[in-house]
Amino acid sequence: MIDYSNWELRKLSVDALQLDRENPRLPEEMLQQSQSAIIHFLVDEFKVLEIAKSIAQNGFFINETPIVAKVGKKFVVVEGNRRITALKLLRNPALAPPRKKYSYIRLAEDIDVSQWEKLSVYIAPSKDEVAPILIARHGSEMTSPWQRIMKMRFLAGEVLRGVNHEEIADRYSVKIAEVRTAAITILLREMIRGADIPDTVKDAYLHEKFQTSTLSRIFEAKRFQELAGLQLVGSKLTYTIPQDEFLKVILHLCKLIVDGKLTARTHKDVDQRAKFIEDVFIKFSSGKSGEYEFEAPPTEDGGEKKETRKPRPRRKKERLVPDTMSFNTGMGKLNELLSEGHKMSVGSYPHASGMLLRSILDLSVQRLYEINGKLDETKNEDGRTKGLSKRINFLVSNHADWFPDRSTCVKFKRFTAKDSESFVHIETLNDYVHGDYGKPTKDDLRNFWGHVEQIIDLLLQD
Incomplete structure (x- = not known):
């Protein structure tokens, strides 16, 4: 208590x-x-x-x-x-x-x-003294519940720190079986994290919404434990088939789950499940046996350790402004900014990228008024340039004919709509320069480039 x-x-x-x-x-x-x-x-x-x-x-x-x-x-x-x-x-x-x-x-x-x-x-x-309250509140329906993997990570953190399973179960008022399942699941995730498989595949298997309950239903099955000799001993997994074969079995099960071929509704019958498990082991097991173990060392925060991946061949970086494209807009400064965008990879300098896109859009809009002989419409009575939002609003309201088709114009109307709560909005882009904002993600920057590019297309010269 x-x-x-x-x-x-x-x-x-x-x-x-x-x-x-x-x-x-x-x-x-x-x-x-x-x-x-x-x-x-x-x-x-x-x-x-x-x-x-x-x-x-x-x-x-x-x-x-x-x-x-x-x-x-x-x-x-x-x-x-x-x-x-x-x-x-x-x-x-x-x-x-x-x-x-x-x-x-x-x-x-x-x-x-x-x-x-x-x-x-x-x-x-x-x-630590608050932990039992967290499990009691969020591990049930008393308040907004944690996802299954969140609770597993919490319980497994105690196991990985070397706390006795019975003590964990007693402290958090859960069954010992739940503690064991949580620890095995998290250890399997660590095994997958270190596997030499493509990053995209690994990310799918480690995603927060991956159906861990389906995987645990298989490894908790009596036939699986018999064939693999799977046990949780303290904070480590032990098994009796070679480590590479055991990993192949786990990765195969994960692939079936991601592909939707193995779900909570498949193999409900105990005999059917046993037959399915036997078929998997026949496919990947050589019949050799021994004593093998896997242990994930405790981390400072008690959760899953951070991912360490083997060096991979360098990939071509995606650029803020695609470097497969060259631009001649008729404005030297704008061309130079676009060239700077060719040198910046998406996400490397998110704040600078957001401000660069905002500057490119500003100059592109100004250039659009210029080539259509309406530069005077961008000025206030004192001769100063109007704000970007005002210029774009006036553009879509009064010069729809400058756009090659109606759909492009409609997109820009949504881009500046006052009642819009969309992230892809002119005020969001303005916040990169003038406001207190969060760091833009790669997807945010891609979305904004998609809008900026449509204006630039209207300026291009041979």
Whole structure:
């Protein structure tokens, strides 16, 4: 039983609270990411906006007091990361992903956000002491539940640290079988992570939404354990068939799952499942036997270790502006910026890439007015150039005939629509230069280049 007598209830600054990088909701690659990146991930994946709407309408429920723990000199949110994220965004909508920012601005307009400058939180003696609460709340339907792999990673982390299986089961009120299944699954994932297979295949097998329950149903089967001699001993896997053959069996099962040929609905009958497993082993097993083991060393965060891949041949990098294309727009400065885009790989310098695309679009629009003899329409009364949004809005409203077809013009109308919540929007691109924004992803940059390219096509000269 948890002793709460030394848990302090204190008011702390919401803005200063740190979100937990080890939150089981987050994928492994988020462990080293910034607070901004964590906020964006939670907003995109876990319905933070719905929580913000509830807080704006009903206030912050007193029965949902967050729990924090002091790590170094900072207080880290261990329970309540989504609620704290919602409060942070209501207090400062600029922290939201660009395409969601205006939703939080609208919510914050009608409430006094200063009431949440400080919030009552429980301060736990350590993050470890909060763990049983996390399992009790998120491992069931009491609150927004973790995905299966999230809970497995949490339980397996204890196994990999060398904690006794029975102790883990008792501490978190789960069955020993669940602890064992979690540890075996995570160890198999580590085995796959180190396999010499294409990255795209590996990513599919390690994806957060991969059907791990289907895989565990197979390796938990009595016939599988007999043929493979599979056991969990402490924090390591042991088996009696050669390691390369065992890996081939696991990779084959993963491929069937990804291809949809092995699902929760196939081989429900015990005898059918046993026959299926026997066929797989006949295909990959040589009949040799011995004593083999696989162990993933514990990591600092207690989860799956970071991926270490063998060096692979260098691939041709995808460029921000495709280097298979050359441009002569009739404007020297614009041509030079496009040439700079040829030298930048997508994602290497995301902030600079976003600003470069914004500059290219700005000059492209200006050049379009120029070649159509309407440069005066881009100027204010004092002779200064109007803002990019105004110039594009005027362009699609008054010069649809400049576009080669109606569909291209319609796309640009959506690109500047005031009521649009799409990420691919002129205001998002403007935020790369003028606003407080999150780091653009490769997909974001590709999407924006697709819009910029259509304007450039209207300028090209022989």
